[in-house]
Amino acid sequence: MEGKPISKLPDLGTTIFTEMTALANRHGALNLAQGFPDIPPPEGLVEAAISALQEGxxxxxxxxxxxxxxxWICSHYSQRHKxxxxxxxxxTIGAGASSLIFAAIQALVHPGDQVVVQSPAYDLYGPAVQLAGGQLVEVPLLDASGNWDLDGLLGACHAGVRMVxxxxxxxxxxxxxxxxxxDALAQHLEGSDTLVLSDEVYGPMVHDGRKEVSxxxxxxxxxxxxxxGSFGKLLQVTGWKIGWAxxxxxxxxxxxxxHQYDVFSTGAPLQAALAHFLPTKEGVAHLDGLASMYQAKRDRLLAGLAGTPWRFTPAQGGFFQVLDARDIVPGDDGHWARTWTRTHGLATIPLSAFCTPPTPQVRLCFAKEDATLDAAAACLRDIATDHGN
Ligand SMILES: Cc1ncc(COP(=O)(O)O)c(C=O)c1O
Structure with missing residues (x-):
């Protein structure tokens, strides 16, 4: 066949997020799979966006x-992180954090460069490194006790590594x-030219009194x-796709x-709305209340699972919770996540989409209205009961 493309990403198909969202829509299931809030954004932000459009x-x-x-972004860093x-x-402001992470990788990774990533990882990094011709070096994020594995990361970070x-x-x-x-990574990298990208889109959402790390x-x-960072995540406007580096x-x-030849410039009226809203009393209160809002949502979902065989360690930050189904079903979480979408009306993401988990595990997004979380907990209780628990 003439005109046949030679794929630069031959192993990549449709993402599991797209698949599970389509499956959820087809079966009218609750969608706790994809990472977007169903909570409305602050009213003042929406009003500011309308005004920006009306102002031309x-x-x-x-x-x-x-x-x-x-x-505003720079003052945010000076206030929160000195x-x-x-x-x-x-x-730089771009079309979501993802466009800037992608641009940074394309701009800074050369063919053959090693890029160290902790696994499991957000699915953008691998293909972006591959497109830049880099070589992905995966190290486990967590050690056997479930703590961030510093020695594993440092072990992979030799002087020739281009990026972590x-x-x-x-x-x-x-x-x-x-x-x-x-700090330990910084000390280890001293004297090298290794660069570090830090994806902090859920930055201020840290739970149980933890300190935000940047x-x-x-x-x-x-x-x-x-x-x-990502305004989409901070303000429940993921569809605006405005982020920063x-x-x-x-x-x-x-x-x-x-960035200038890829995105170039993004969402002018939406940027104006953000610039107007963030310094207002409502904007400041929203960001100050973000961590406690999501902690309460996490707690609500997990309280609904008390006494069930679902195993979990409460999320320390962000708005995703991993649940372990090892005491409910054997084997393949991909099979079960798809099945439960059809049979129990709840879509989740199997953790095997990110790595090979030792037990069947699914990821749920708890950035949802309380009623959605209660309905999801009821589905999860039914799943446990219907599998004989
Ligand atoms: C870890 C991580 N980084 C980046 C993004 C993308 O952020 P944005 O929507 O601002 O592009 C996401 C979205 O799910 C994410 O989970």
Whole structure:
């Protein structure tokens, strides 16, 4: 056949997120699979977006993003992490954090470069490294006791490694980077040219009194790294696809070389709405209340599972909870996640989409209205009962 493409990503099909969402829609199932909230965004933000449209903000925003929104992002880092970033040369706004993570990998990874990623990992990193011609080096995120495996990561980070990618709070496991972990990595990398990307899209959502951990707060990682955030996740507007990257001017300059020909500029009226809303009383209160809102949602879902054979460690951060079905069913979580969508009306993501788990495990998104969480807990109780427990 003429015109046959030679795939650059031959092993990649439709993602499990797309598949499970389609399956959920087909069976009218609750969709706790894909990571998006069904909670409405703050009212003031929606009003600000309407005003921005009515005011006639319809043309391209600057390539790096609106200056007032970049100034807010930089003030966010100075307040939360005592990190100074220059809004002009060290902060870029893109089409969601994912577009900027992708651009950073394309801009900074050369063919043959090693890129260390903790596994399981958010599904963007691997294909992005592959497209850049890099070589993915996967190390386990967790050790046998379920703690972040520092020795495993450091063992893979020799001087020739081009890049390390971190993600905290972590998708899919719901774990968070322990205090001191970034400092230890920074010390280990001293004297090397290894770069660090830190995907912090769930940044402020840390539970049970934990402290938010950011690459930005660790001076020597800050000098060799980019940190990424997402307004979609922070404000329940994932469909707006507006995120940011902060990092030293030299790295930002390289990142923008790809960003300017890929996304170039994103959602001008939505950027205006964010810049207007975030400094308001409602905006500040929303961000201050984010961690407690999601902790309460996690607790509500897990309280509904009390006394059932579902096993879990409560998520430490973010809005994903992993549930272990080893006492309910044997084997393949992919099979069970698909089956339960049809039979019990609940769509989840099998953890085997991210790694090979030792037991059947599924990931649920708890960024949902309380009624959705209660209905999901009822489905999970029924699943346990119907499998004879
Ligand atoms: C770890 C992680 N990084 C990045 C993203 C993408 O963020 P955005 O929607 O801002 O592109 C997601 C979304 O699910 C995510 O879970």
């Amino acid at each position: 903000i319809h043309q391209y925003a600057p390539m790096a993003g609106r200056p007032d929104l970049r100034a 990190a100074v970033y220059d809004a002009e040369s060290e902060c 990618i971190l993600n905290t709070p972590h998708n899919p496991t719901g774990t968070t980077c322990p205090t001191g972990f970034m 690459l930005a707060a660790c001076p020597s990682l800050r000098n060799r790294g980019l940190a990424f 902060v990092g030293p001017a030299a790295l930002t300059a390289e990142l923008r070389k790809v």
